[in-house]
Amino acid sequence: MxxxxxxxxxxxxxxxxxxxxxxxxxxxxxxxxxxxxxxxxxxxxxxxxxxxxxxxxxxxxxxxxxxxxxxxxxxxxxLPVQQRVIFKTLVLVYKSQQYGSILHLQELITPYAHSRTLRSSDQSLQVPFTTSAVIQTRAFSVASPKLWNALPYDIRTAASLCIFNSKLKTHLYAIHYN
Structure with missing residues (x-):
C-alpha cells in the first residue's frame, strides 16, 4: 500500500x-x-x-x-469503517434481491415466508438458526438478513440502486454522527 x-x-x-x-x-x-x-x-x-x-x-x-x-x-x-462494512453488505443484499445478479449470494439468503400476519411480518429475509459461535454469526447468510431486517421499510423497498445507496448512506450517517 x-x-x-x-x-x-x-x-x-x-x-x-x-x-x-x-x-x-x-x-x-x-x-x-x-x-x-x-x-x-x-x-x-x-x-x-x-x-x-x-x-x-x-x-x-x-x-x-x-x-x-x-x-x-x-x-x-x-462513513466510518464499521458503517462502510454494513453499507457494502446491504448493497450486496439489495443487488442479489433486486437484480438476481449475484447468484452465489442469492442462494445464501432466503425470503421470509409468512404463514400468518405477525408483528415480524415486515421482515423480508429469514435469519437462519445458529449456535452462539462467533464465526457463525459473522457468516454472510446470518449477518446480512439481520442487517437487512433492521433497515427501515422505505430503504428496503427503494426503487433503484441509486436511491437505495443514497437512503442507506443517509441512514447510516445519521446513526453514527447524530
Whole structure:
C-alpha cells in the first residue's frame, strides 16, 4: 500500500480535488475492497482499519496527526469503517434481491415466508438458526438478513440502486454522527 508519507508529499503540488482523487485511488479503495468480509471483526481490528481512513482524511484536510478526525470525516461525508462494512453488505443484499445478479449470494439468503400476519411480518429475509459461535454469526447468510431486517421499510423497498445507496448512506450517517 502506498504510504501516507508519499501521499502527504503531494499536498503541495495538487489541489484539494486532485488530492482527494489520489487518496481514494490509493487508500480508500483498498479499505473498501471485499470489506463486507470485515463484518463482526473485533473492534481492535476495525480500529486499525479506521486509523488508515482517519489518516487519509487528515491528508485531504491538512490537519495534524493528533487532531480529531471525526469532524473531518463528517465534512467529507465519509462513513466510518464499521458503517462502510454494513453499507457494502446491504448493497450486496439489495443487488442479489433486486437484480438476481449475484447468484452465489442469492442462494445464501432466503425470503421470509409468512404463514400468518405477525408483528415480524415486515421482515423480508429469514435469519437462519445458529449456535452462539462467533464465526457463525459473522457468516454472510446470518449477518446480512439481520442487517437487512433492521433497515427501515422505505430503504428496503427503494426503487433503484441509486436511491437505495443514497437512503442507506443517509441512514447510516445519521446513526453514527447524530
Amino acid at each position: 502506498v504510504s501516507s508519507n508519499n501521499v502527504c508529499k503531494l499536498r503541495g503540488y495538487l489541489d484539494r480535488e486532485s488530492l482527494e482523487f489520489v487518496v481514494h485511488a490509493f487508500k480508500t479503495t483498498k479499505l473498501d475492497y471485499c470489506n463486507s468480509l470485515y463484518y463482526g471483526l473485533p473492534s481492535k481490528q476495525i480500529q486499525r482499519l479506521q486509523s488508515i481512513q482517519n489518516a487519509a482524511a487528515r491528508i485531504i484536510s491538512h490537519i495534524h496527526k493528533y487532531d480529531s478526525s471525526t469532524p473531518v470525516l463528517r465534512s467529507l461525508h465519509w
